[in-house]
Amino acid sequence: MATPLAIHRGPRHEDVIRLLEMAALPTADLTNEHMQDFFYAGPATAPIGIVGVQLYGTDALLRSLVVMQEHRAHGLGQALVERAEQHARERGAATIYLLTTTAESFFRSRNYVATSRDSAPLAIRSTPEFAGLCPASSAFLSKRL
Template sequence: MVVLYLIEPTDAGLIAALRAEGLPAPDAGRYFSADHHGAVVGYVGLEGEGRDLLVRSLVVLADRKARGLGARVLAAAEIIAGDMGGARLHLLTTAAEPFFARHGYRAANRQTAPEAIRRTREFAGLCPASAAYLTKDL
């Protein structure tokens, strides 16, 4: 089982993991370290309030990949999102669309994203227009 722990966006491990994957530095939202059997195996962020939340920068550490941990981190993030009052998750990705599709995320038109999601820094400028926009109802 993977357990998520709330961390500061200035956490050195988080920043290093995002940098190693070429992902944007954390800016807004809540970030979590993912713990599996007492060791940090990755990180994930959730941004927003209310029913619509943006999944930010899910990453599994390089030495922990290919063990099914990404799916476990995602499942744990979805539980926390539900606990936060989220009903729909949104994300942008340039490289992981097949992974998220296997876990129930579906392609959507960026123009249909809720205003609060479109205003996020990631949505408005960090991710290129070519990034896939995916959503999932919780």
């Protein structure tokens, strides 16, 4: 079932940090500048879902997908990911990567495939997420855009 909520660009930094901390996801590297490539659903002052993308030429890193527990299973996560993928594609990305410890099946059902960490492009390997913010046990997935 598709979500009836609109997806907006540029959430407030403090709202992103709050949602990420609630989900025990990394926040240490996020700045206000990153928010231009983040998207949210729900009220501007109290988003119920967020996702971000970091762009590195033809590569992109999807990060920080969070949907509040009570709003899951209604298509909101899928809508947020689709919007982030569209944004990456519009900015010239050909492949999008991600690291996850909890949502591998969610992303696999959206055509992401397991990818060897050794094959990660240098720009992706150099991100704080890849280099240490995300545990080494995280699944590394990719998708051609």
